[in-house]
Amino acid sequence: MSIDLHNDSAILTIQNLSKSFGGVKAVNNLSFSVLQNNIHAIIGPNGAGKSTLFNLITGVIKPDMGNVQFLHQDITSLRPDKIAQHGVSRTFQNIRLFPDMTVFETVLIGTYQFTGGNLLPAFFRTKTFRNKESEAKERIEETLKFVGLWDVRNEYAAQLSYGNQRRVEIARALATNPHLLLLDEPTAGMNQKETQELMSLFSEVNQQGITILIIAHDMHLVYSLSNQITVINFGEKLAEGPPEVIQNHPAVLEAYMGRAETHA
Amino acid sequence: MIQTNKTVYRKFLLILGVIALFFLPLAVTNPYVMYVINLILIYTLLALGLDLIVGYTGQVSVGHGAFFGIGAYVAAILSKNLGFSFWVNLPLSIILTALIGFIIGFIGLKLIEEYLVMATLAFGTIIWLVFLNWTDLTGGPMGIAGITPPPPIKIGTFEFVFFQYQDYYPLLLLFVFLGILVTRLIIRSGFGRACTAIRDDELAAQSMGIPVFKTKVIMFTISAAFCGAAGALYAHFLRVVSPETFTFSMSVTILTMVMIGGQGSIAGAVIGASILTVSSEALRETPELRMIIYGFLIVVMIMFFPKGIMGLFQLVKRRLQKRTIQTPETTPEKEGLSYEH
Numbered sequence: 279m280s281i282d283l284h285n286d287s288a289i290l291t292i293q294n295l296s297k298s299f300g301g302v303k304a305v306n307n308l309s310f311s312v313l314q315n316n317i318h319a320i321i322g323p324n325g326a327g328k329s330t331l332f333n334l335i336t337g338v339i340k341p342d343m344g345n346v347q348f349l350h351q352d353i354t355s356l357r358p359d360k361i362a363q364h365g366v367s368r369t370f371q372n373i374r375l376f377p378d379m380t381v382f383e384t385v386l387i388g389t390y391q392f393t394g395g396n397l398l399p400a401f402f403r404t405k406t407f408r409n410k411e412s413e414a415k416e417r418i419e420e421t422l423k424f425v426g427l428w429d430v431r432n433e434y435a436a437q438l439s440y441g442n443q444r445r446v447e448i449a450r451a452l453a454t455n456p457h458l459l460l461l462d463e464p465t466a467g468m469n470q471k472e473t474q475e476l477m478s479l480f481s482e483v484n485q486q487g488i489t490i491l492i493i494a495h496d497m498h499l500v501y502s503l504s505n506q507i508t509v510i511n512f513g514e515k516l517a518e519g520p521p522e523v524i525q526n527h528p529a530v531l532e533a534y535m536g537r538a539e540t541h542a
Numbered sequence: 543m544i545q546t547n548k549t550v551y552r553k554f555l556l557i558l559g560v561i562a563l564f565f566l567p568l569a570v571t572n573p574y575v576m577y578v579i580n581l582i583l584i585y586t587l588l589a590l591g592l593d594l595i596v597g598y599t600g601q602v603s604v605g606h607g608a609f610f611g612i613g614a615y616v617a618a619i620l621s622k623n624l625g626f627s628f629w630v631n632l633p634l635s636i637i638l639t640a641l642i643g644f645i646i647g648f649i650g651l652k653l654i655e656e657y658l659v660m661a662t663l664a665f666g667t668i669i670w671l672v673f674l675n676w677t678d679l680t681g682g683p684m685g686i687a688g689i690t691p692p693p694p695i696k697i698g699t700f701e702f703v704f705f706q707y708q709d710y711y712p713l714l715l716l717f718v719f720l721g722i723l724v725t726r727l728i729i730r731s732g733f734g735r736a737c738t739a740i741r742d743d744e745l746a747a748q749s750m751g752i753p754v755f756k757t758k759v760i761m762f763t764i765s766a767a768f769c770g771a772a773g774a775l776y777a778h779f780l781r782v783v784s785p786e787t788f789t790f791s792m793s794v795t796i797l798t799m800v801m802i803g804g805q806g807s808i809a810g811a812v813i814g815a816s817i818l819t820v821s822s823e824a825l826r827e828t829p830e831l832r833m834i835i836y837g838f839l840i841v842v843m844i845m846f847f848p849k850g851i852m853g854l855f856q857l858v859k860r861r862l863q864k865r866t867i868q869t870p871e872t873t874p875e876k877e878g879l880s881y882e883h
Contacts, residue, residue, distance in 0.1 A: 336749060362751035370749075376742035378806075386732075387739045391751040393732040397760070400731030401724075411732075454751055 287314045289458055289489050290335070290366075295344035297327075297334055297513075304330040305341070306513035312458070312506075317480065317490045319504035321497075321524075327513035328493045329371055332462050335491075336368055337361045349457065363391045367456035369447040371463050371493075375435045381446050382431040385421060388453025389414040418453060425449045425479060441472040445479075452483065459483065461492040465499060477503055501525060564715060567708035576707035582819045583714040584776050589799040589811035590721045591768025596797065597805030598729055599761045600741030601651065604793045605662030608669035609766040611788030613639045613773020615673060618686040618783045628692035628778045635774035636767050643766020647759040666793050673785035685784025689777050710779050717775060721768060722808055728764065737761050738806075791833055795822065798836045801843045804852030813851055 288311040297305045304327045312318045320328050333339045335346055337358040345354040353361050367388075376384055393414045399407035422428040425445045430438060435446045444464055451459055461480070465473045477499055484490055494500050500507060501521040509516040509530050517527045524530055570576050592606045616638050617631040626634075650661040673680050680686065692713065695702040704710055728734045736757050739747035748754045777783050795818060803814025818836075825832045847854055 338745065338749070357753070358745075358748045359751050359753045362749055368749055370746065374743045374746040376739050376746065378738065378742060383735065387735060387747065387752070388750050390732060390736055390739075397728065397731060397733045400733060401727050450750060 288312065289314045289349060290491070291347040292331075292335070293345050293347070295331070295334060295346065296342050297330055297339065298342055303513050305334060307344070308510065308513065308515055309344075310508050310515060310518060312489060312491050315484070315487060315489055316506050317484050317492065317504045318506045318508065319500045320491065320493045320508050320510060321495070321500055322510040322516070326510045328510065329462055330513070331510070332368065332460050332493065335361075335460065336366060362454055362456075365455070365457035366460065367451035367454045367458070368460035369444070369451055369462060369464055371466070373440075373443050373447055375443060375446060377434075377436045379435060380432050381422070381427055381435045381438070381449075382418065384435045384446055385418050385449045385453050386414065388450040389417065391454065414453075418449075421449050421452050424482070425452070441468055441476075444468070444476070448479070448483075452488075456488060458489045458491060461490060461494075463493050463495065465494060465496055473499060560719065564712050567711050570708070573707050576711065578819060578823055580707055580710055580714055580779060581823075582816050583711070583718050584772050584779065585796070585799060585815035585819050586718050586812050587721045587772040587775070588769055588796045589803065589815045590718075590725050590808065591765045591772065592796050593800045593805060593807070593811050594725065594728065594737075594768065595758075595762050595765040596800050597807065597810075598734065598741065599737040599758060601758055601762065602655065602659050602797075603650075603662040603762075603765075604659055604790070604797060605646070605664075605666035605669075606765070606769050606796050607788050607790065607792030607794075608666040609639050609643055609769035610773045610776070610792060610796070611669060611673060611783075611785075612642055613770030614777040614783045614788070615680060615686070615773070616770070617774035617777040618689050619679060621689045621777070622686050625690075627690065628774070631778070632771065632774045636770045639770025639773065640763050640767035643770075644759065644763040646766070647762030651755060651758045651762060662793075663790065666790055670785060670789055673788060680785070683785060685782060687782040689781040689783070691781065692778055714775060714779070717771065721771070725808055728761075733757065733760070741806075791829070794833065794836055794840075798840055800850075801840050802850050804850030804854075805848075807850070807852040810850050810852035 290312040292311070293309050295305055295308045296303065306327075308327075308331065320331065322328055330339070334341050337353070337356050337360070341354065345352055347353065348361070348364055348366055351364070353364060353366070356364070376387065379387070393407075393410050419428065422431055425448055427442065427445050427449060430442065435443060438446065448459075448461075448464070464480075465476055468476065473496065480490060480492070480503060492500075492504065505520060506518070507521060507524045508518045509524060509527070517524060517530050519527070566579070567576060570579065588606065588610055591609075592603065595601050595603055613635040616635040617628070620626040620631045620634060621628075646662070646665050650658050650665070653661055673685075674683060676682075691704040694704070702709070704713070729738070736747065736752045739750070739752060740754055740757060744754055799814035799818045800811065801814070802817060803812065804810025821835075822832060825835070843850060849856070
């Protein structure tokens with residue numbers, strides 16, 4: 279995929295975004311764009327503000343300054359659920375599942391905006407309601423087969439292996455039918471094999487036309503998976519470019535690479 | 543095939559059991575026992591209602607006794623002052639209680655956990671004080687007596703009058719079944735699933751597109767409406783309402799029912815209501831002791847059986863199933879890394 283910096287193909291544009299906690303500037307005047315259909319990686323040392331950035335994009339916290347535009351629409355002041363309904367979905371750094379739900383039920387939550395909300399149709403089981411419900415269930419079947427969890431659909435999500443729990447989270451995010459998927463350190467704590475499998479899953483997701491913004495510490499993963507990288511440190515953008523450029527960027531080497539070998 | 547036969551069989555048994563339940567008065571001759579059974583039915587509605595917001599949505603309220611009271615007083619006042627019949631008062635009680643529930647929910651649910659508890663506590667106390675002091679409307683400490691029983695129901699030549707406790711029983715039972723049906727429809731809908739998601743992980747739920755606040759407010763309103771229905775039934779069943787019924791202790795009693803029976807379980811609400819109603823009647827002479835016992839029970843349940851009696855049942859059931867079904871293939875999966883919540 280060629281890197282086209284033409285602004286029209288940007289799916290997500292972040293402008294002068296700032297957020298402080300107390301005296302700490304977690305994100306400081308940060309601007310960058312994520313282009314349509316890219317796998318865009320965010321890297322940076324621990325505490326660089328990566329997760330804060332995700333929380334700002336998804337509306338969990340509000341910025342002190344700056345704005346976030348998604349598909350040419352300002353989503354800065356929207357609530358997280360509205361942003362999700364616009365087509366931005368995410369996974370969390372620490373896996374967040376619903377302890378009392380099976381895999382299937384968990385992923386079903388992702389279809390809320392298509393089936394959920396209204397109680398009255400559910401009460402009278404109207405035809406449209408039943409159609410939507412079966413449509414959603416079909417889509418979940420598709421999604422679960424796609425991520426390889428169909429066989430364990432009736433098990434409690436929280437009882438699965440760590441790797442599979444991550445897949446449940448990804449499936450749940452995909453069930454919202456996103457245009458942009460945010461992955462916050464999805465391979466943290468995974469072994470080599472699990473990491474490889476997840477990487478190919480991400481490529482497949484991307485091939486379906488879903489843009490991916492991924493936070494990762496695993497350099498091998500970042501370089502082989504992504505086609506654009508933004509490096510941040512102390513909440514500021516340090517460098518940006520395709521993997522070939524970032525790999526040899528002096529500032530990046532200095533700030534980050536020395537510590538990358540520990541794999542966080 | 544075996545599965546479908548089994549479910550058909552179970553459904554058949556269930557319907558048979560439901561029909562049999564309606565004929566219970568034939569077997570119970572003691573009017574006091576009948577009275578207690580009727581109370582259990584009213585409390586079951588209350589527990590079902592509170593469970594919707596506590597068990598299924600994870601928002602604790604200690605003010606639902608007030609919604610019960612509002613439902614009861616609305617029915618009592620309409621009956622006494624305007625001569626309205628039960629069938630008019632019931633929907634009006636439900637609507638008004640739901641409306642107040644909506645307002646309280648809209649204010650209170652912006653707060654997080656402990657503060658919501660405080661807000662509902664304050665609300666419950668204020669409502670109780672209104673019952674006690676707005677003498678012109680509520681009769682003050684004396685309450686309102688002489689509420690009319692539901693008018694007779696005529697089916698063909700058969701006339702159904704509401705005179706004795708056993709006459710009320712089928713009516714109350716009908717409303718409990720209606721309550722169970724509505725609860726099932728809610729919790730099995732996308733809306734109900736959204737509530738469970740909010741209870742389990744609010745941030746994850748919201749990030750999946752669920753409007754958390756709105757969902758909570760709707761559920762709180764429905765929950766209040768259940769208590770309003772129970773209140774109207776209570777007023778027309780006992781034919782007298784007085785403020786001492788709708789104190790903080792009532793709210794705690796309903797909460798204890800939900801906790802003991804098992805949060806997020808219909809059967810739990812029934813079991814909790816049964817146990818607590820019977821024990822409340824047994825401890826009628828010593829109400830102080832009642833609160834001490836309930837307080838102690840809540841603490842014990844939270845510490846050791848957070849999902850109540852039904853949770854205990856399910857745990858045993860799941861253990862037994864695991865022992866028989868689990869294949870060695872799936873065993874290592876269960877030992878996967880636990881995650882921080």
